[in-house]
Amino acid sequence: xxxxxxxxxxxxYNSDKKRSNVHVxxxxxxxxxxxxxxxxxxxxxxxxxxLLKIIAGLEDSTEGKVFLNGEELTTSREQIGLVFQEYALxxxxxTLRNIEFGLEIKGVKKKERRFAALEYIKKFGLSGFEHKYxxxxxxxxxxxxxxxxxxxxxxxVLLMDEPFGSLDSxxxxxxxEFLLKIWRKRDETVLFVTHNVDEAVFLSDQIIVMSExxxxxxxxxxxxxxxxxxxxxxxxxxxxxxxxxxxxxxxxLNPHSKIPFVAPF
Amino acid sequence: xxxxxxxIAPLSLIIGWECLSSYEIIPRYKLPSxxxxxxxxxxxLLIGMPPGFxxxxxxxxxxxxxxxxxxxxxxxxxxxxxxxxxxxxxxxxMDPIVEMVRPIPPLAWIPIAILxxxxxxxxxxFIIFLGVFFPILLNTISGVCSIDPILIEAARTLNAKxxxxxxxxxxxxxxxxxxxxxxxGVGIGWMTLVAAEFTGVKTGYxxxxxxxxxxxxxxxxEILAGMAVIGSVGIFINKGFRFVEAxxxxxx
Numbered sequence: 274x275x276x277x278x279x280x281x282x283x284x285x286y287n288s289d290k291k292r293s294n295v296h297v298x299x300x301x302x303x304x305x306x307x308x309x310x311x312x313x314x315x316x317x318x319x320x321x322x323x324l325l326k327i328i329a330g331l332e333d334s335t336e337g338k339v340f341l342n343g344e345e346l347t348t349s350r351e352q353i354g355l356v357f358q359e360y361a362l363x364x365x366x367x368t369l370r371n372i373e374f375g376l377e378i379k380g381v382k383k384k385e386r387r388f389a390a391l392e393y394i395k396k397f398g399l400s401g402f403e404h405k406y407x408x409x410x411x412x413x414x415x416x417x418x419x420x421x422x423x424x425x426x427x428x429x430v431l432l433m434d435e436p437f438g439s440l441d442s443x444x445x446x447x448x449x450e451f452l453l454k455i456w457r458k459r460d461e462t463v464l465f466v467t468h469n470v471d472e473a474v475f476l477s478d479q480i481i482v483m484s485e486x487x488x489x490x491x492x493x494x495x496x497x498x499x500x501x502x503x504x505x506x507x508x509x510x511x512x513x514x515x516x517x518x519x520x521x522x523x524x525x526l527n528p529h530s531k532i533p534f535v536a537p538f
Numbered sequence: 539x540x541x542x543x544x545x546i547a548p549l550s551l552i553i554g555w556e557c558l559s560s561y562e563i564i565p566r567y568k569l570p571s572x573x574x575x576x577x578x579x580x581x582x583l584l585i586g587m588p589p590g591f592x593x594x595x596x597x598x599x600x601x602x603x604x605x606x607x608x609x610x611x612x613x614x615x616x617x618x619x620x621x622x623x624x625x626x627x628x629x630x631x632m633d634p635i636v637e638m639v640r641p642i643p644p645l646a647w648i649p650i651a652i653l654x655x656x657x658x659x660x661x662x663x664f665i666i667f668l669g670v671f672f673p674i675l676l677n678t679i680s681g682v683c684s685i686d687p688i689l690i691e692a693a694r695t696l697n698a699k700x701x702x703x704x705x706x707x708x709x710x711x712x713x714x715x716x717x718x719x720x721x722x723g724v725g726i727g728w729m730t731l732v733a734a735e736f737t738g739v740k741t742g743y744x745x746x747x748x749x750x751x752x753x754x755x756x757x758x759x760e761i762l763a764g765m766a767v768i769g770s771v772g773i774f775i776n777k778g779f780r781f782v783e784a785x786x787x788x789x790x
Contacts, residue, residue: 326691329695330694330695331691331694331695350695350697351697353695354695354696355691355692355695357688357691357692359688361686361688361689361691361692362692363689363692363707363710363711364711364789364790365710365711365713365787365789366710366789374693374696374698374706375696375697377706378696378697378698378699378702378706379697406788406789407789408789408790422696423695423696426696426697
């Protein structure tokens with residue numbers, strides 16, 4: 274399942290004449306191979322979320338196309354799942370009923386979808402919390418529920434928008450390991466937005482570095498670390514150093530940067 | 539300990555009141571003593587006001603009027619509120635009417651209600667309808683409007699169609715604030731009822747009517763007893779609503 278993005282542009286037009294239109298994405302092109310784990314990293318406000326929303330079909334692009342397995346994605350985005358930073362769980366539904374939401378929409382019978390949801394609950398370490406509401410769960414658990422809710426639909430591409438951004442670092446580390454464990458068994462293509470270089474290096478096969486607004490792709494870096502990875506191994510550190518060269522936000526302050534400065538506006 | 543502390547103020551108020559009454563500092567024909575109010579309560583309970591018209595029948599009639607007006611208001615306000623919250627066009631269309639009618643106190647409708655429906659259950663129910671309608675409508679609209687857009691996006695990425703989003707996301711998300719509207723509405727409805735019965739009932743039953751009769755025959759103890767009943771029933775209804783709310787809205 275390859276995902277390809279060609280010539281994607283996004284401009285927010287301002288109806289207020291005094292203010293200019295905001296060019297968020299400018300000519301974004303990339304191709305993701307089947308079953309790869311890709312991180313997208315870039316300065317805040319660079320349109321990473323917008324990019325994911327366009328791929329997920331939640332927003333229209335101003336220009337450009339998204340292809341999945343060579344076919345252009347139009348309105349139907351059933352093959353694509355999205356996990357949000359803020360979990361976006363349905364507060365009135367228990368863990369079980371949140372996870373089975375997608376199957377309920379599909380019209381799967383109650384008994385079957387309950388069975389499937391319980392499988393996920395077991396696999397995701399949520400046993401005992403089936404009938405709890407989201408407010409009764411910890412942040413890490415909520416995000417596991419949200420991931421299960423998305424994966425139960427068996428998407429071909431899993432988009433994740435800073436999914437661990439609001440978790441403390443310990444929970445974050447354990448969820449990263451958890452995510453890798455799940456992913457290695459399933460082989461979905463993952464597009465993972467983050468602003469955390471360590472996270473990107475630990476998780477991904479490839480890292481896409483985006484430039485400041487109007488954003489394009491500044492650099493695509495391979496992460497040739499063998500899996501399972503050790504966060505503190507020399508090769509990981511080296512890659513981290515390399516990635517950091519590209520993401521130091523204020524390039525004026527970075528004497529090692531060989532990247533030409535591009536005016537952000 | 540907390541409940542003991544909560545009793546101190548009302549108890550001392552009643553004791554102080556009783557003392558002031560027994561030393562004739564408060565004239566009895568204006569404010570009867572607590573003991574006299576209890577006697578008055580016994581009177582409306584056992585003999586009736588006017589005699590033969592017992593308290594429980596007054597209560598049943600009042601509750602019946604509120605029930606009719608309230609049910610009609612909720613049955614219209616909740617669906618209308620959901621659609622007005624959902625559709626910006628409908629909201630823009632209806633909003634001027636709502637804003638025009640809403641500030642008119644329900645009691646100001648009494649004369650025209652009597653003209654339209656005559657004196658009786660219909661006009662009383664109509665007044666209650668008006669009192670209940672707007673709190674429910676406005677709370678329902680705001681419940682639907684204030685839904686976090688990310689929940690709708692999440693539902694869409696889970697392949698929900700518009701219909702699913704409406705039924706499975708919007709409505710459940712609005713339930714807590716619909717309940718708030720229903721609870722505020724019933725309180726206002728109950729208050730409106732008593733006033734509606736002052737003028738909207740000529741003979742027969744109703745708590746408001748009962749205390750007006752007591753005034754006509756110069757029985758302040760029975761008036762106060764009637765007021766106490768109205769207040770207690772109000773508290774009871776509110777408690778009942780909170781109970782149901784807590785049973786249904788378990789997630790908040």
